[in-house]
Amino acid sequence: MFSLRSLFRTPPETQTAQTLYAATIHAARRPDFYTALGVPDTPEGRFEILALMAFLVLRRLKSEDTAKDVSQAYFDVMFDDIDSNLRELGVGDISVGKKVKKLAESFYGRIKAYEEALAAPADDMLGHALTRYPYRGAEPAQAHITTLSAYVRDADADLAAQDVARLLDGHVTFAPIDVPTEEGRT
Numbered sequence: 001m002f003s004l005r006s007l008f009r010t011p012p013e014t015q016t017a018q019t020l021y022a023a024t025i026h027a028a029r030r031p032d033f034y035t036a037l038g039v040p041d042t043p044e045g046r047f048e049i050l051a052l053m054a055f056l057v058l059r060r061l062k063s064e065d066t067a068k069d070v071s072q073a074y075f076d077v078m079f080d081d082i083d084s085n086l087r088e089l090g091v092g093d094i095s096v097g098k099k100v101k102k103l104a105e106s107f108y109g110r111i112k113a114y115e116e117a118l119a120a121p122a123d124d125m126l127g128h129a130l131t132r133y134p135y136r137g138a139e140p141a142q143a144h145i146t147t148l149s150a151y152v153r154d155a156d157a158d159l160a161a162q163d164v165a166r167l168l169d170g171h172v173t174f175a176p177i178d179v180p181t182e183e184g185r186t
Contacts, residue, residue: 017073019170020057021081027174028053036179037151038144039134043089048134051107052152054078055114057172060159067164079104118156123149143180151177 010018028050034041039049054074061071083100091099110133117126127145134148158175166172 011073013069013073014077016070016168016170017077020070020074020167020172021054021077023170023172023174024053024057025050025081030177032177032179033134037148037177038138038140039148040138044136045134047103048136051110052114052130052134053155053174054107055111056152056155056159058111059115059118059156060162061167063160064164064167067168070168114152118153123153126152147178147180151175154178 028046033039033049034045039045058071058074061067061074079100082103083096086096086099087093110129113129113132114126117129120126123146126149130145130148130152131140135145155175159172162172
């Protein structure tokens, strides 16, 4: 039997994606990215860290055949949120679509750069990608690049070790940021 209520029911993969994306936003807003690691605390810098964290989640989801639908839903949820945020920032309805399209294209560019960098055995490519994106326009300290590179590799390994069934239930954890102290110890 058809029910009008069924038209407004959120599909399970979208519900999972929303939960995973909310956890991603929370992880991307950790102050250490912007204080201890020197990523510019600007809308652009925050987008870059969100894009980096989302890339890591999508990379994990795409590694599992059973998570393809959640992966696509995650991407959709992310760009719906970006659309909403642009509207809240006062971007006009006519130009929102163009801006979202441009951000999606730039996100694909970041995915390619991060994928290639993680495939490389040394951190040179990853450091270059991180300098180019999260630190765009800034002069990051080498220690910041080194620490962020190590974090990305740790977070990637941590996500790869997480049980796919838990991910598909919307449970994800992110590696802690291992920030060196002033004495160089963590």
